[in-house]
Amino acid sequence: MDSYLADNQRQQVSRAEKALDRSLMPPCQAACPLHMDIREYVDLVAQGRIMEALQVIRSGNPFPSICAYVCTHPCEEACRRCQVDKPVAIRALKRFAVEFGGDRMVRVEAETTHHEKVAIVGSGPAGMACAYYLRRLGYPATIFEAHSELGGMLRTGIPQYRLPREILNTEVERLSWLGVEIRTNTRVVSLDLLFDIGYKAIFITIGAHQGLRMGIDGEESPGVIDGATFLREVNLGLAPSLEGRLAVVGGGNVAIDAARTAARLGAEKVKILYRRSRNELPADPAEVDMALEEGVEILFLVAPTRIKRQNGKLSISCVKMELGEPDDTGRRRPMPISGSGSNFIEEVDTLITAIGQAPQTPGDFRVRMGRGSTIQVDPVTLTTNRSGVFAGGDAVTGPATVTEALAAGRLAASRIDDYLQHRYPRVDTESRQILAGTLLPETIEMIKKVGRVEPPVLPLEARSKDFKPDELVYDWETAVNEARRCLRCGMGAEILFQDKCATCLTCLRVCPYHVPYLDDAGTIQIPPDQCLACGICVAECPAKAVILRKPYDRRQVTEELNHVLKSAAESKSKPFVIGFCCQYGLFGTGSLANLWHEARAGIWIVPVLCVAKVEAEHMLRAFEIGAEGVFIAGCGEKCARENTAAWVRQRVAKVQKALGQLGLEPERLQSFFVDTGEDSAGELDKFIEQVGELHLASVLMKEVES
Amino acid sequence: MIVAEQKPLDEIRRMIAPYGRLLILGCGTCMTVCDAGGEREVSFLHNALRLAQSRSVNGAHTFSEYTLKRQCDSEFLEPLAEKIGDIDAILSLGCGIGVQAVAERFPYMPVLPGVNTSFMGAAKEWGVWDERCAACGECRLEDTGGICPITRCTKGILNGPCAGTKNGKCEANSDVDCAWVLIYKRLERLGQLDKMRRYYPPRNFLAIPRPKRLKSKVNIAAGEDDG
Numbered sequence: 001m002d003s004y005l006a007d008n009q010r011q012q013v014s015r016a017e018k019a020l021d022r023s024l025m026p027p028c029q030a031a032c033p034l035h036m037d038i039r040e041y042v043d044l045v046a047q048g049r050i051m052e053a054l055q056v057i058r059s060g061n062p063f064p065s066i067c068a069y070v071c072t073h074p075c076e077e078a079c080r081r082c083q084v085d086k087p088v089a090i091r092a093l094k095r096f097a098v099e100f101g102g103d104r105m106v107r108v109e110a111e112t113t114h115h116e117k118v119a120i121v122g123s124g125p126a127g128m129a130c131a132y133y134l135r136r137l138g139y140p141a142t143i144f145e146a147h148s149e150l151g152g153m154l155r156t157g158i159p160q161y162r163l164p165r166e167i168l169n170t171e172v173e174r175l176s177w178l179g180v181e182i183r184t185n186t187r188v189v190s191l192d193l194l195f196d197i198g199y200k201a202i203f204i205t206i207g208a209h210q211g212l213r214m215g216i217d218g219e220e221s222p223g224v225i226d227g228a229t230f231l232r233e234v235n236l237g238l239a240p241s242l243e244g245r246l247a248v249v250g251g252g253n254v255a256i257d258a259a260r261t262a263a264r265l266g267a268e269k270v271k272i273l274y275r276r277s278r279n280e281l282p283a284d285p286a287e288v289d290m291a292l293e294e295g296v297e298i299l300f301l302v303a304p305t306r307i308k309r310q311n312g313k314l315s316i317s318c319v320k321m322e323l324g325e326p327d328d329t330g331r332r333r334p335m336p337i338s339g340s341g342s343n344f345i346e347e348v349d350t351l352i353t354a355i356g357q358a359p360q361t362p363g364d365f366r367v368r369m370g371r372g373s374t375i376q377v378d379p380v381t382l383t384t385n386r387s388g389v390f391a392g393g394d395a396v397t398g399p400a401t402v403t404e405a406l407a408a409g410r411l412a413a414s415r416i417d418d419y420l421q422h423r424y425p426r427v428d429t430e431s432r433q434i435l436a437g438t439l440l441p442e443t444i445e446m447i448k449k450v451g452r453v454e455p456p457v458l459p460l461e462a463r464s465k466d467f468k469p470d471e472l473v474y475d476w477e478t479a480v481n482e483a484r485r486c487l488r489c490g491m492g493a494e495i496l497f498q499d500k501c502a503t504c505l506t507c508l509r510v511c512p513y514h515v516p517y518l519d520d521a522g523t524i525q526i527p528p529d530q531c532l533a534c535g536i537c538v539a540e541c542p543a544k545a546v547i548l549r550k551p552y553d554r555r556q557v558t559e560e561l562n563h564v565l566k567s568a569a570e571s572k573s574k575p576f577v578i579g580f581c582c583q584y585g586l587f588g589t590g591s592l593a594n595l596w597h598e599a600r601a602g603i604w605i606v607p608v609l610c611v612a613k614v615e616a617e618h619m620l621r622a623f624e625i626g627a628e629g630v631f632i633a634g635c636g637e638k639c640a641r642e643n644t645a646a647w648v649r650q651r652v653a654k655v656q657k658a659l660g661q662l663g664l665e666p667e668r669l670q671s672f673f674v675d676t677g678e679d680s681a682g683e684l685d686k687f688i689e690q691v692g693e694l695h696l697a698s699v700l701m702k703e704v705e706s
Numbered sequence: 707m708i709v710a711e712q713k714p715l716d717e718i719r720r721m722i723a724p725y726g727r728l729l730i731l732g733c734g735t736c737m738t739v740c741d742a743g744g745e746r747e748v749s750f751l752h753n754a755l756r757l758a759q760s761r762s763v764n765g766a767h768t769f770s771e772y773t774l775k776r777q778c779d780s781e782f783l784e785p786l787a788e789k790i791g792d793i794d795a796i797l798s799l800g801c802g803i804g805v806q807a808v809a810e811r812f813p814y815m816p817v818l819p820g821v822n823t824s825f826m827g828a829a830k831e832w833g834v835w836d837e838r839c840a841a842c843g844e845c846r847l848e849d850t851g852g853i854c855p856i857t858r859c860t861k862g863i864l865n866g867p868c869a870g871t872k873n874g875k876c877e878a879n880s881d882v883d884c885a886w887v888l889i890y891k892r893l894e895r896l897g898q899l900d901k902m903r904r905y906y907p908p909r910n911f912l913a914i915p916r917p918k919r920l921k922s923k924v925n926i927a928a929g930e931d932d933g
Contacts, residue, residue: 499775504739509832542744543734543773617746620753624760658750661715662758
């Protein structure tokens with residue numbers, strides 16, 4: 001029976017080819033600083049395989065729970081679903097996977113295999129990631145942190161409602177499990193000292209905590225505070241009582257965080273002054289919306305020019321702005337509007353300036369500095385001008401994102417490893433081609449429009465005066481449906497065996513998205529940036545020249561069948577009924593769950609990633625391995641993609657005809673689609689009963705014959 | 707392109723009954739395009755025959771499968787020589803030409819036809835095939851506006867339409883367009899309706915020597931092409 005594949009000698013030749021992952025890197029993965037395998041874990045969530053999704057996430061991210069809360073998700077901006085409707089809610093799906101997959105239960109371990117000690121100065125995301133990976137590489141690592149607790153900006157900069165402290169504490173705890181030595185309340189003033197006490201390499205990741213000044217009169221007045229300092233004080237437990245009116249200058253995430261934090265601390269009225277318009281606002285739009293809901297007011301195209309303190313109040317002279325020509329960053333430059341009408345005064349009690357931050361590197365470190373007080377490093381090796389001293393994170397880049405810092409920490413760990421092992425550092429070369437390109441209008445038109453579902457947030461009254469996390473987790477069904485929106489970029493079909501292709505145009509004719517086309521040379525092309533990996537052409541190609549780029553996708557039905565065969569041989573019972581059930585629908589929407597739950601002894605389920613991938617040969621094969629009846633259960637209308645039911649019905653009809661010619665009753669093969677609105681469990685019962693009768697009749701027939 | 711359909715499974719099973727070890731041989735050209743004998747149909751047939759075998763008490767066939775680029779040229783058949791050492795018969799899913807070419811190449815090997823070669827035609831849409839040419843050897847498409855009355859008219863008449871045309875359909879089959887109505891409309895579009903007025907003498911059915919042979923090369927030395 002194992003000769004099923006071996007019989008086909010061409011397939012035998014191509015088996016090595018088949019194991020290769022030929023998929024292209026999707027844009028989300030390319031956009032992620034950590035290059036996480038987003039497509040893979042989103043697909044696993046869509047299949048309801050949360051534990052495996054978490055595994056994939058953990059393999060690319062040391063602190064997924066943190067990212068699940070605060071990642072700025074550049075992947076979502078890159079998501080090509082943007083071109084259809086809205087991007088897949090990747091961060092929220094990660095949150096779902098870490099919570100439901102039990103990330104806080106994961107225990108990581110590391111063994112010390114090297115003796116060279118590494119010091120990490122600063123415990124922000126870059127430092128924590130570096131420590132994590134150094135321990136995984138087997139180095140003793142020590143984190144030096146000036147504050148009383150680890151976390152850097154994660155702890156001092158990000159408000160608790162965005163990142164609950166227990167999440168951070170879990171990760172810190174995990175670092176201790178890993179054997180990272182943690183020295184809090186220890187400010188490092190000299191690197192020489194660290195080398196003297198035996199450290200062989202140092203990673204500087206001191207962040208960018210120094211608020212930039214606006215450079216206007218009265219900035220030193222009491223009542224004016226910079227955003228980073230304000231957030232640090234609040235987050236480290238000093239709860240300044242804010243009364244009266246408050247203004248925040250700036251439009252970044254820090255400004256929004258400061259404004260929302262101030263509102264929670266009792267400020268009567270919070271206004272944000274931003275010198276450009278809403279379009280240029282750099283803060284996360286979702287955060288901005290929530291701030292507005294919580295009563296924060298944003299004055300656009302306004303800049304302060306002077307601060308005067310009188311009678312315990314601050315009066316801020318402001319000027320209205322207009323947008324001029326784009327500047328170096330591509331954003332339109334704000335210009336003050338001249339004329340007396342554009343000046344006005346804002347009266348506030350407190351002013352928070354959040355216009356940017358810079359690192360503050362002690363001079364005794366003796367590292368070369370660059371623009372904006374950042375530390376200069378070699379971009380490949382992350383080395384500074386001092387031997388054995390590496391730097392990364394905000395201290396090098398200026399204020400950036402958590403994910404970028406994690407990536408820098410991870411890179412630093414491997415560079416420090418290279419340095420300590422006297423290896424020449426290799427430039428990271430990603431061998432896989434990155435999928436780029438926009439979807440064609442005719443492709444977009446055929447894609448089923450399924451709106452993005454945002455995770456629920458706490459109601460306004462519950463969150464606006466409290467530091468509880470404001471965003472909730474998806475429930476199971478919403479998460480799965482959201483994950484099914486993924487377009488599977490770069491996983492699509494490919495004509496692997498060009499010599500076999502007879503240019504029969506089947507793929508061109510069956511593609512629901514009009515993707516394959518004939519080029520000028522008369523060759524069929526399946527552009528990878530358009531294909532959505534539905535698998536229909538793969539199952540229909542008469543020359544079997546088309547494959548899916550992902551090995552699991554192209555092998556799995558056959559493999560699952562062989563698995564059924566093996567289990568059946570072990571249990572010494574013949575499978576009575578074999579069902580091909582959609583893995584997405586089966587677990588995802590719950591609508592096929594009945595079929596699954598009702599499965600009794602003798603009913604074997606072969607999970608498939610969409611029934612469109614079940615070929616006519618698979619159905620015959622199921623009968624061959626002993627099934628008395630075979631059914632195919634798909635999602636029908638509920639399919640997140642193309643309507644697959646028609647394809648299945650077509651193949652079922654073909655196999656039914658063959659069954660008839662072979663003297664088997666065609667009723668032994670049936671397809672079910674949950675969209676028919678019928679009670680699918682009842683239908684299945686009926687089917688099984690029918691198969692039973694047919695089986696009984698055939699047994700009797702044989703008795704009579706003999 | 708040549709269009710065929712796979713023979714019914716019961717017929718194939720009767721045909722292969724005397725032979726134990728069978729090679730199912732697909733063809734990668736026309737038979738792949740018309741879904742009758744490409745690699746997919748080969749493996750479908752393979753699976754179906756094995757299923758039949760698993761359900762029957764007698765019969766002990768073993769099957770192997772292979773698909774060639776083209777069966778009708780002997781050069782493509784060479785790789786087959788080493789594959790047929792331990793088989794008793796070839797079940798060819800090539801068209802009638804392919805079956806004969808394989809039989810000619812392997813004089814001692816029984817070659818069984820797995821498809822019924824039907825006609826020369828084109829795809830109307832995915833999975834639907836229409837006959838378009840009868841290979842009559844006297845092409846008159848110039849006179850008929852590019853629509854062949856020999857294949858597309860039920861009667862194959864050269865001076866149509868007959869009295870059986872009804873609303874543009876054929877009296878023999880109301881699903882089929884009357885070829886001569888199509889021809890008229892096309893000539894009208896081309897401004898060549900005068901061609902409808904001409905009389906075309908009947909075809910000569912008397913002397914069609916078979917088998918036909920065509921030579922597309924120029925004879926250089928006499929006697930070289932005998933055979």
